[in-house]
Amino acid sequence: MxxxxxxxxxxxxxxxxxxxxxxxxxxxxxxxxxxxxxxxxxxxxxxxxxxxxxxxxxxxxxxxxxxxxxxxxxxxxxxxxxxxxxxxxxxxxxxxxxxxxxxxxxxxxxxxxxxxxxxxxxxxxxxxxxxxxxxxTWLLVLRSRPDLWRQRELGWSLLLDPSLRGKVVLPSSPRVVIELALRQLGLSSGDPKALSNPALPQQLSQLVGQALALDERDGLNLLLAGEADAAVVPSHRAIPLLKKDPRLSAFLPESGSPLxxxxxxxxxxxxxxxxxxxxxxxxxxxxxxxxxxxxxxxxxxxxxxxxxxxxxxxxxxxxxxxxxxxxSEAVLQRCNNLPVFTPAERSRWQTLWDQALSR
Missing domain, CATH: 3.40.190.10 (Periplasmic binding protein-like II)
Incomplete structure (x- = not known):
């Protein structure tokens, strides 16, 4: 297998x-x-x-x-x-x-x-x-986890909870996943020192290590089927589900997310x-x-x-x-756009991503 x-x-x-x-x-x-x-x-x-x-x-x-x-x-x-x-x-x-x-x-x-x-x-x-x-924005969606819901003030760091090991669906975009790791460190890709932060490689590796799948489009089926307990998805994918499935709860951390x-x-x-x-x-x-x-x-x-x-x-x-x-306006101000990388930037961030997968 x-x-x-x-x-x-x-x-x-x-x-x-x-x-x-x-x-x-x-x-x-x-x-x-x-x-x-x-x-x-x-x-x-x-x-x-x-x-x-x-x-x-x-x-x-x-x-x-x-x-x-x-x-x-x-x-x-x-x-x-x-x-x-x-x-x-x-x-x-x-x-x-x-x-x-x-x-x-x-x-x-x-x-x-x-x-x-x-x-x-x-x-x-x-x-x-x-x-x-x-x-x-991107939302953190939980399925039947009131214990984690009560800890939502932890923001994106909640994804590192030991009980979520192998139970998280992360975005298919490596760039968005890197943004989530940066926000766990209080940074974003707009910070010129983000890539050089010595804690980022380990933080990203820990985050990827929690994942059951990198697939916000079809990976939601894993959440609904109970194979995953948490998923990070675009808000437009979460809203229709939240309206009709009482098992689901969702929040946007105060630190914001990519738009x-x-x-x-x-x-x-x-x-x-x-x-x-x-x-x-x-x-x-x-x-x-x-x-x-x-x-x-x-x-x-x-x-x-x-x-x-x-x-x-x-x-x-x-x-x-x-x-x-x-x-809220305060949270929206902490959200950021993701303009396209230059070739040099793409190479640097790709190296970081490859290293996280190989750990």
Missing amino acids: TSRRHALQLMASVAALGAAAGCAPARSGQPQLLSVKGDLPKAWLQELPSPWQPRALESPEQLLSLVDRSALQEQPLAGAALLALGDGWAQQLDRARLQPLEAPALLEQLAPMAQAPSRLFAAEGAVPLAFPWAFG WWQLLLRLPPQDTAGVDPPLPLEWVRDGLSLPLMDRLLAAGWVPPLPRQRLEPVLQRWPERLRPLLLP
């Missing part, structure tokens, strides 16, 4: 440190909205106006591969395309291929924190290339003689307002609107879920 350690190494090798179609392809010339299965709310997707056609792929890797093949004219996309991607995956796109959104009125509705992801974390003044339609973003990006038509259809701006706007926003929130997707617009809507939600959907 494959050992747990070997399984972790296999999973880690697939997840780089940076980060079959589910619907029939659009008919020739029709603009497409390309997404990953489960990464667009069904209620919102059902409202997508004609002539835009939805097309869902199994994974972000498949979506990026399709875009790359279209760039090489191996499998040209029909008409223009909108892409729905997480920020880590979106940063792997060739920026030169993206078309500016030209939706200033919509971007102005968003909170200031959405400006950086709208530029794909380029310097201030860069042209917005993305519309950040949802954001959130995740969901973005809409635009590819121009590959046929220069074709018509570039207008963006479905009304459809996007509907996702930022009631009644549709309630359905997005129910699925764990929080639009990055100013707090004064979100808080009245959240008052209708159970009190225990409100800070998971929208953390």
Whole structure:
């Protein structure tokens, strides 16, 4: 039988440190909205106006591969395309291929924190290339562990509890796992001294040693089946489960977490003689307002609107879920984005990760 350690190494090798179609392809010339299965709310997707056609792929890797093949004219996309991607995956796109959104009125509705992801974390003044339609944090979810719930003031260090050895599902992204280890030390990757901290290698090794799996997407099944007692997952995956499963409890430590973003990006038509259809701006706007926003929130997707617009809507939600959907301003200030690494940074952090796996 494959050992747990070997399984972790296999999973880690697939997840780089940076980060079959589910619907029939659009008919020739029709603009497409390309997404990953489960990464667009069904209620919102059902409202997508004609002539835009939805097309869902199994994974972000498949979506990026399709875009790359279209760039090489191996499998040209029909008409223009909108892409729905997480920020880590979106940063792997060739920026030169993206078309500016030209939706200033919509971007102005968003909170200031959405400006950086709208530029794909380029310097201030860069042209917005993305519309950040949802954001959130990473949560620590417990299953039937009231003893650990009472110790939640320990924050991310709770993951190192001896009773959780081999009972934790960690994110598949090594970078997020490293962030969790840094936060256990009171640091984040934004600290210029983070990598040189002498305690980090051992801290990361201890954290990885607790893991049953590195897989927040399918690993949740391990939590629900009782094989795991704790999981670290994006808030949008946790919220729907917390609403219906009384065995589960979740919290965001006071030290915060990395932020995740969901973005809409635009590819121009590959046929220069074709018509570039207008963006479905009304459809996007509907996702930022009631009644549709309630359905997005129910699925764990929080639009990055100013707090004064979100808080009245959240008052209708159970009190225990409100800070998971929208953390307090103090906690949110301790959260950080994860811009793409430079090649040199990637090499340094990959070395740290490889060392943690080999211990």
